[in-house]
Amino acid sequence: MLEQLKCLQTHIEVLKTRLGHLDSENQSLLKDKASSEQQSAAQIMQKNSIITQKQDQIEELTESLAKLKAQHQQLNHDATALAERYSRLEKSCTDLKNRFQEILAERNSLRTLKEQLLHEQQQAQRQIAELQQDRERLAQKNDQAKNKVEAIIQRLAILGTEQDHHAQEIQQLAHPTESHEEV
Template sequence: MLEELQRLQAHIGVLKTRLAHYESENDALAEDKNAANEQHHTQIVQKNGIITKKQEEIETLTEQLAESRTQFQQLNNDATALADRYSRLEKSCTDLKNRFQEILAERNELRLMKEKLQNEQRQAQTNIQSLEKERERLLQKNEHAKAKVEAIIQRLSVLGTAQDHHAQEIQQLEHPADANEEV
């Protein structure tokens, strides 16, 4: 019996050791559980924060989508207006092109007229030059004739005849300014 008692005491000692071991394991597991619960609670709070942020982002994106749709509609309206303006500008461009071609045709006509007038001007200048030369020639001829008449008059005045008196009268008639100065 003593042996049994010793064996029971040994079993009780082993059981106490095991109990202490299980209690320490239980405490460690309880601490792990508490830590896991705290970590889980922290994760839940973080996830809730993330969910809240995502919901806010969804609301912001929804507002942006509504604004984008409004802008898209405005851009469609602007595109329609621009298309109308473009078609009007194209028509104006065609009109301007036609007008430009008309102006080019008028310019070509004016060039031809200018060339014709320049040719006529050259011919007129040539005629003027030939007329001026003819005038010079006639003036020289006139001067030459005048000189001959004056020489004849001088010869007659030198002769001193009765005809000389007539020559003086002729000379006075030819040069009335000289006669006025003598008087």
């Protein structure tokens, strides 16, 4: 019995030491649990603040997305308007190009006509100069002919007066009585 008692005492001692170990283990586990709880509470708070920040970012991004969608829609509308305007400008450009080609063709035909008219003008001026020379030459010939005719008329007049004078003398000789009557 004593042995059993000793055995029991040793068992009790062992149990006490085990109980002390378990108690200290329990205390350390409680401390670990408390620190884990504190850490997890801190992590939860940190995660909650991160979640709040992320939610704020999501709200900001949602607002930004709505603005960007509105801008995108406006840009699409502007792009459509610009495309229509560009096609009108392209058509106008084509029309202007065609009109420019027509103007160039008209200009070339006008140049040709101008050169032709200048050539005709030069020919007409040459003809006018030739006609003026002919007129001057004919005027000189006319003056010469006129002078010759006048000279001939003067000679004839002189001859005529001499003949008249001779004729009168002949008449006086032929009719001497008539000449006294006239005197």
